Amino acid sequence: MKVTDIVEKLGLNVFSGHEGLGREVTGGxxxxxxxxxxxxxxSGDLWLTIQTHRNVMAIASLKDISAVIITSGEKPGDDTIAQSNQEGIPVLGTELSTFELAGRLYSLLN
Amino acid sequence: MTFEYKVQGGDFTHAGYASSQVKKMLKQLDVDNVVIKRVVVCLYEAEVNIVAHAWDGVISIVLETDTIFMKLTDNGPGIPNIEQAMQRGFSTASHEVREMGFGAGMGLPNISANADKFLITSEPGKGTTVEITINLNSTAV
Incomplete structure (x- = not known):
């Protein structure tokens, strides 16, 4: 499944890193x-977190994470967005809590 | 090949730069992905330790045909009790650093789990040196 399929199925916001929406997702x-x-x-995981600072992108890039999903309506910082665009790793968002999103994602991927 | 990177204490904006450069280099050299991942975990954790705890430091990378040797030397408070610092969950990180999701006492255990050789030497009040060696041709830890 690709990042873009998950965005569509779970109604996620795409904050940045649109270039990476075709990345393959293998887990979370x-x-x-x-x-x-x-x-x-x-590598290939979606990472669900409420952390929003740019070090998240450094780790996402080093670990070859497919996309970062920021939960509970939190918003990424400007430098996080800039690095996400630079790396081509999408930062997505949802109003759902991590618990709720993880449940839906788990059903989707398994 | 030898490379050097300078690290500034407190500069979380650039934390991970050296790790990212080394990762790119190893990819270009077609090193096994599993090995690259282990190198990256070790180097990133050690790099962030300088940013989080020290005033400044230098990372030197020595790349040979079959090994990568990473030496991180910092000017900083040092570690009075290395055995305690190695324990999973033990941390002296500041509240601000913990709030970012760092400083959970998992960094040194992560290095230990991924390095083939790992040595810490420290002089309290002066600084710490971390030496990590990883064999490039073997995927087993």
Whole structure:
């Protein structure tokens, strides 16, 4: 499944990184601790978090994350958006809580 | 090949720059993806430790045919008890750093889990040196 399919099926906002909407999604990871993501996320994962600063993009890029989804209506910072565009890794958003979104995403991917 | 990167304490804007450069380089050299991932985890965690805890530091990367050696030397407060610092969950990070999602006491254990050789030496009040070696031809830790 591609990022764009998930955007459509879950009604997500696309804040940035449109170039990467065709990236393939193979799984998901939920965490707001950056070293946890560094240590355990897999390439191709969607990363669900409420962190919005640009270091999220550094990690997403280093780990080859397919897209970042910011939950609970939080918005990414301007420098996060800039780096997302530069890396071509989409930053998506939802009003849903991480719990609700993770549940829907899990059903979609499995 | 030897490369050097300077790291400024507190500068989270550029945290991960060296890791990103090294990742690109290893990709160009067609190093196995699993090995690249291990290098990136180690280097990023060690780089962020300088940003989060030290005043400044230098990363030197020595790339040989079959190994990558990463040495991170900082001017900083040092680590009085390395054994304690290595424990999962132990952290001395500031509130601000923790709020960003760093400083959960997972960095050094992450390095330990991904490095083939990992050595920390430290002089409290002066600084810390972290040395990490990863074999490029083996995917097993």
């Amino acid at each position: 990871y939920v965490s707001d601790l950056l070293s946890d993501v560094m240590g355990h996320a897999e």
